[in-house]
Amino acid sequence: MFAIEERAQRRPLVAALLLCVWCRAAAERVRYSIAEELGRGSLVGPLARDLGLSADELPARKLRLSEEKQYFTVSEENGNLYVNERLDREEMCGESASCSVSFEALVHNPLNVFHIEVAIEDVNDNAPAFRKGVLELEIGEWTLPGARFPLETARDADAGRNSLLTYQLTSNPSFSLALNENPGGKRQPELVLERALDREKQSSFELVLMAVDGGDPTRSGTVQIRINVTDLNDNQPVFSKSVYEARVAENLPVGSLVLRVWATDADMGSNGRVSYSFGNVPDDVPLFFVVDSESGEIRIAGLLDFEEKNKYSFGMEARDGGGLIGHCEVQIDITDENDNVPEITILSLSSPVPEDAAIGTVVALLKVRDRDSGENGQVRCSLDRDVPFRLQSSHGSYYSVVTARELDREQVSEYNVTVRAADGGSPALQSSAVLALRVLDVNDNAPVFAQERYSARLAENNAAGALVLTVRATDADWGQNARVRYRLWEGRVRGAPLSSYVSVQAETGALYALRSFDYEEVRELELWVRAEDGGAPALSSNVSVRLLIVDENDNAPQVLYPPAAPPAASGKGGWSGVELAPRSSEPGALVAKVVAVDADAGQNAWLSYELAKATEPGLFRVGLHSGEVRTARFPLARDAARQSLVVVVKDHGRPALSATATLSVLLAESVAELLAELGSAAEAAAPGEPAGSLTRWLVLAVAAVSCLFVAFLLLLLALRLRRWRREQLLAADSGVLRGVPVSHFVGIDGVRAFLQSYSHEVSLTADSRKSQLLSWRTAVFLPFENF
Ligand SMILES: *[C@@H]1O[C@H](CO)[C@@H](O)[C@H](O)[C@H]1NC(C)=O
Ligand SMILES: *[C@@H]1O[C@H](CO)[C@@H](O)[C@H](O)[C@H]1NC(C)=O
Ligand SMILES: *[C@@H]1O[C@H](CO)[C@@H](O)[C@H](O)[C@H]1NC(C)=O
Numbered sequence: 149m150f151a152i153e154e155r156a157q158r159r160p161l162v163a164a165l166l167l168c169v170w171c172r173a174a175a176e177r178v179r180y181s182i183a184e185e186l187g188r189g190s191l192v193g194p195l196a197r198d199l200g201l202s203a204d205e206l207p208a209r210k211l212r213l214s215e216e217k218q219y220f221t222v223s224e225e226n227g228n229l230y231v232n233e234r235l236d237r238e239e240m241c242g243e244s245a246s247c248s249v250s251f252e253a254l255v256h257n258p259l260n261v262f263h264i265e266v267a268i269e270d271v272n273d274n275a276p277a278f279r280k281g282v283l284e285l286e287i288g289e290w291t292l293p294g295a296r297f298p299l300e301t302a303r304d305a306d307a308g309r310n311s312l313l314t315y316q317l318t319s320n321p322s323f324s325l326a327l328n329e330n331p332g333g334k335r336q337p338e339l340v341l342e343r344a345l346d347r348e349k350q351s352s353f354e355l356v357l358m359a360v361d362g363g364d365p366t367r368s369g370t371v372q373i374r375i376n377v378t379d380l381n382d383n384q385p386v387f388s389k390s391v392y393e394a395r396v397a398e399n400l401p402v403g404s405l406v407l408r409v410w411a412t413d414a415d416m417g418s419n420g421r422v423s424y425s426f427g428n429v430p431d432d433v434p435l436f437f438v439v440d441s442e443s444g445e446i447r448i449a450g451l452l453d454f455e456e457k458n459k460y461s462f463g464m465e466a467r468d469g470g471g472l473i474g475h476c477e478v479q480i481d482i483t484d485e486n487d488n489v490p491e492i493t494i495l496s497l498s499s500p501v502p503e504d505a506a507i508g509t510v511v512a513l514l515k516v517r518d519r520d521s522g523e524n525g526q527v528r529c530s531l532d533r534d535v536p537f538r539l540q541s542s543h544g545s546y547y548s549v550v551t552a553r554e555l556d557r558e559q560v561s562e563y564n565v566t567v568r569a570a571d572g573g574s575p576a577l578q579s580s581a582v583l584a585l586r587v588l589d590v591n592d593n594a595p596v597f598a599q600e601r602y603s604a605r606l607a608e609n610n611a612a613g614a615l616v617l618t619v620r621a622t623d624a625d626w627g628q629n630a631r632v633r634y635r636l637w638e639g640r641v642r643g644a645p646l647s648s649y650v651s652v653q654a655e656t657g658a659l660y661a662l663r664s665f666d667y668e669e670v671r672e673l674e675l676w677v678r679a680e681d682g683g684a685p686a687l688s689s690n691v692s693v694r695l696l697i698v699d700e701n702d703n704a705p706q707v708l709y710p711p712a713a714p715p716a717a718s719g720k721g722g723w724s725g726v727e728l729a730p731r732s733s734e735p736g737a738l739v740a741k742v743v744a745v746d747a748d749a750g751q752n753a754w755l756s757y758e759l760a761k762a763t764e765p766g767l768f769r770v771g772l773h774s775g776e777v778r779t780a781r782f783p784l785a786r787d788a789a790r791q792s793l794v795v796v797v798k799d800h801g802r803p804a805l806s807a808t809a810t811l812s813v814l815l816a817e818s819v820a821e822l823l824a825e826l827g828s829a830a831e832a833a834a835p836g837e838p839a840g841s842l843t844r845w846l847v848l849a850v851a852a853v854s855c856l857f858v859a860f861l862l863l864l865l866a867l868r869l870r871r872w873r874r875e876q877l878l879a880a881d882s883g884v885l886r887g888v889p890v891s892h893f894v895g896i897d898g899v900r901a902f903l904q905s906y907s908h909e910v911s912l913t914a915d916s917r918k919s920q921l922l923s924w925r926t927a928v929f930l931p932f933e934n935f
Pocket of ligand 1: 286
């Protein structure tokens, strides 16, 4: 540019010079030098004088500058050259080393041309400058020392010394500055790496490069150099510990934090970004733990069970983005929680237990186990308190249940024994098992009758096979041991086996009468029934059964005296006799006594006598209970000698049975009359019979002594009764047949009983009423024979 300007300046100058060459011989050259940046009006030099013009000549010569740019002006008064415009060398000449402005000065009259050259001297008015304020550099940390990094050069607009630059770098041990002369003579600053970089120690540097020019005073410019040390993945992740340990309780919920591993990588960027993962792990570890690859947190993934595994040990890896791996070990101890209830296993159970088992008999064997450990696994066992069993600790976790007391099946036949096990945890866990123990029956109970003794009343004349009563015995035992069978103890009744009278049904205990009982024969049966259970050996007990035969009024009173006339002879079919009564008898004199018995008992045998019919009513009366026939008044002369009395004997049964006795009473004053009467009486008594025979007299004699006889008879009866009662008492002791009970009818009863037994002794075949009657008569007369 400058060059072009110069050429353009010169063209007219050359033309002018050619012109001048023609008109002037030689041109003179004038040189000036000024510093740049002078102000307007600054003196450059005395041009007119230097051109040889005097002050007087000046106006005429008309000094003029032929200068396009008008940098300078010449004074018309004194001809001095002044600066017209501020001159910037850098603007006018750029970086060229020399800078000058050439122009012509014209002088007229004569015309003359002078060359004027004004050199513009540089002034250090420009500081060195860098294009950017900051230089950023990336240097890999792997870069070897000595490496050079060219830096930007600074520029200084000044020239010469003023633009002669030197560089300075802030002092840093890692870097130095080298200046490289390039072929153009310019100095190129270069950063030299003095020693190896370690990003991990210092990742960046800040340096300042200063460019200084050679002016006076010097000017300088600076640039910041920022150096980032780029990372080499030269560091593997390093865990903060080589072994991480943690203790966690079992059964933690999924997701719980166990521990956190932490690895650091000194590298930068992805080289320093660490992710975590399992390293060398057993197969089960991933089931229970997960690793957060970002945070390094190890969390629970599955329920941990101390009882299954109480320690996990595995490797962890930390991997950086560059693939370098760091390792560590993780050890996780699982602590026990009381999460297992004690287990009770019944190894053996001997049920049923015999009730006579000895104390200490083992009935069950148990095993108790708790999978927890420590206190949590310490198991205590207990039994119900109120059972006759206790626990016996065998070795270790084995227990036996033994009987503590005697068992009684009849009290408790079944036990549900609860075994409780509690561990030592807090809170303790419990479990229980029930031992169902049955008690086996042993035949230790005899049958027991419901009543201490049984008695039953059975009306006589019962049907054969009638149910009399049922005995019942219970046995507290069980099953066959409680199965009761009844049996009759054999005995004899009146010479016959007891079993012909009654029988007991074995199963039911029902007692049946086998035959129809006759109170008059058997009044009472005393027997034993035995109950026997089905155990082996069997137990038995017996009970006494008293069977009372209840009397029925089945026997009519029987008149013993007066004896009945033979049925064929007796026209009335009743009893007849002849009594003697003196006509002088006092009222109330005993004439005769009707003696009657009744085979029944009690009311049925309680007889009463009534006078039913009399020839002379009012002459005789009959004692209601005694049967004594007495005179009621004095016999009168008009009373017939022969009096006939019919006495009705009635028992008190319901209905009452009765019999009649016919008495013939002779009223006589003397024996002759008596005999005469007797003869007619005999005729009257037995009209069909021939009279006057010896037999008739005999009968008469008997009649005469009948009163005496009755007296004797009563005496005899009394004696015999005493003896017989003694015998009966003895017989009662023998237990088969009891005597006649003492009652207020003892008198009549006694007579009857005596007669009964007596007749029994005499008549072994006392079946029919006829033969019985015969035997009665025999009985009546036998004592007489004895007498
Ligand atoms: C140098 O590092 C700084 C901070 O770490 C960053 O801001 C800058 O961009 C980096 N420069 C280069 C060139 O990477
Ligand atoms: C024992 O337990 C069984 C079954 O639960 C039950 O049937 C029985 O009645 C119980 N026995 C006793 C004596 O509690
Ligand atoms: C009844 O049983 C008891 C005890 O078993 C025995 O002593 C007695 O002899 C028995 N009696 C009869 C009559 O069998």
